[in-house]
Amino acid sequence: MEFMSLEELNADQRIIDVIKKRGIERLNPVQTEAVKKGLMEGKRLLITSPTGSGKTLMAELGMISFLLKEGGKAVYVTPLRALTAEKYNTFKDWESLNFKVGMSSGDYDSDDEWLRNYDIIVTTYEKLDSLWRHKPSWLKDVNYFVLDEFHYLNDSDRGPVVESVAVRAKKKNILALSATISNYAKISSWLGADAVTTNWRPVPLKEGVIVQDRRKCQVIFQDNLTLTLNGSDAIIAYTLYTIEKGGQVLVFRNSRKMAETTARKIAAEMEKAPLNDKELLEVANRIKDVDDAGGNEKEELYNLSLKGVVFHHAGLSKGLREIIENAFRERKLKVIVATPTLAAGVNLPARVVIVGDMYRYNRKILGYQEEIPIMEYKQMSGRAGRPGYDDYGESLIVLRNKRDIEKIFEKYILSDPEPIESRLGNESSFYTFLLGILSTEGGLNKNEIYDYSHQTLLDREIVDDYLEKGISWLNENDFIEERDEKFRLTKFGRKVSDLYVNPFTAKTIRDYLSRAETSCELAYFHLLAYTPDGPSIGVSRAEQDQLIDEAYCPLFIDEPDDEDELYEYLSALKVALIVKDWIDEVDEDIILERYSIGSGDLRSIVETMDWLTYSGSHIAGVIEATEHSRKLEILNKRVKDGVKEDLIPLVQISGVGRKRARLLYNNKITTPEDIVMNPEKVKALLGQKIGEKIAKEAAKLIAGLH
Structure with a gap:
């Protein structure tokens, strides 16, 4: 196994200085091989090596070398938000070379135009996929992509998004990283990259x-x-x-x-x-x-x-x-x-x-x-x-x-892990992929859509089968339309793509809201949770009998007969009841105990239902279901912070959550203007330091509104 000293790197001295500050004096065998295969000359590589073998440093060497020589921007993509934050903190070291590092995840209905001011952008696969659909101006300046944890291509949930991102990214300079890809020859060939693969570990x-x-x-x-x-x-x-x-x-x-x-x-x-x-x-x-x-x-x-x-x-x-x-x-x-x-x-x-x-x-x-x-x-x-x-x-x-x-x-x-395979081979994933293509590329004829789709990892026969079905289904359900021999997104299709929801989710919401009268809050939450994008939560045997009895108003969706569908139906109902308690300001500990969930589960449910109420409101707006749209918009404002409607004005203020908002409201402080007009009362209620901060934030909010 060969090690390389930093002096042998033939790199800009500033790069070597940053690495040395971390206590690194030489490159390990994996890093050495990657450098020899052209890592720092912008060569396309797939690197598979065990955890702890220094793949992040290889990504940094690749990105920084490319940016110094070619300019433009680099994007580093991870499958998890926690990893995104971890890499962002690591890459801040490169700001000493005047490279600005930015991070973005979540909020899929946004183009994040502010990222035009950054050189290295760390994000998730889902966020990058949604950004391509919004076409921010800065994305055209990105010529280097690092795809981290690339074995997520094999994940049934995230794999389709990873593959969709890879199809677009591999048109530019690309570096893919993974600890475990047994069929690396096939994957590197698909990416048009050379493979660097080894079992070397820093710790045997x-x-x-x-x-x-x-x-x-x-x-x-x-x-x-x-x-x-x-x-x-x-x-x-x-x-x-x-x-x-x-x-x-x-x-x-x-x-x-x-x-x-x-x-x-x-x-x-x-x-x-x-x-x-x-x-x-x-x-x-x-x-x-x-x-x-x-x-x-x-x-x-x-x-x-x-x-x-x-x-x-x-x-x-x-x-x-x-x-x-x-x-x-x-x-x-x-x-x-x-x-x-x-x-x-x-x-x-x-x-x-x-x-x-x-x-x-x-x-x-x-x-x-x-x-x-x-x-x-x-x-x-x-x-x-x-x-x-x-x-x-x-x-x-x-x-x-x-x-x-x-x-x-x-x-x-003694065995290698399972080979990486495409996860686009189902209707939900492939139709979402097609919607993403048309959103990013604009109008395409059938041959152009075929050419694009054949760049996936799927076998051509499977692609052709899903393409015929997908184009037909998207057309019939008003996501796309054919004009001048080109397929384009409809107004409805564009909105669904921008919202970054599954087309089957959008169809479910549209179908029920377009023919149903308005209903109670629980019914809206149940409908959204029952979609493919809805949060899934376990339902115990004991809960199954209780949940139906707790549905106190008519739901949009009838109880199914199929056992598997019934489980999903009840899971969605449990989610709906949790969110209803949340927006009714039920104490968090009571919610956790009542539904046998953890605080992480509650946060995840709230985050997903925040996105789905927002999406539902906009879908209802596109189909001109005005009353549904209005109700969902109000629910969206309540879900984020878990409040009744009367607290919505207060929770818009940074630093004011559900408990502080209720305390203020109960003491006749009901709007941001009340806070600004009564700063001493606010300080007495919340404490000197917090009260002062809240008063400043309220003033900022008012200034922004007017």
């Missing part, structure tokens, strides 16, 4: 299994090294063993409930482990003070963190997840028990990764447990080994039966 990985056998557990590594530990729980036994040796542990479980239960069990045994009580108390107090989480989850995580253990899943608020991740990076927390979503997120290495479950429940097939994909295991195991702290990382799969050892080794440890 030892993989194996851990098998429970009565009151002992046996660890068997790939190199046949074995270890026997006492204990009736393999996860707890190996976790304690690792901590006693100064390591940190990531445990992955297949459900939130299992993650939380396992964290409690480990914490109960942690008095046997060496802990820094002062550091852990500081972490626990940060958890207690976070302001975007429910009281019960804060209390539980406070108590767990005092033992150096926490759980982590999407049900937690953003604030809680950030505290947990930072404390683990700082090596204060010793154990995180997480669901697999953490493995695909931010960079969070540990000495040991324990994969507790190789099966997960498939909700669509009652009682059916399916094996996890190899790709998912590779993502989890890739977190093992902390550069700078560990000589090697360990990844262990927990088995309940010795007879499974050979099978698990063969499938997960």
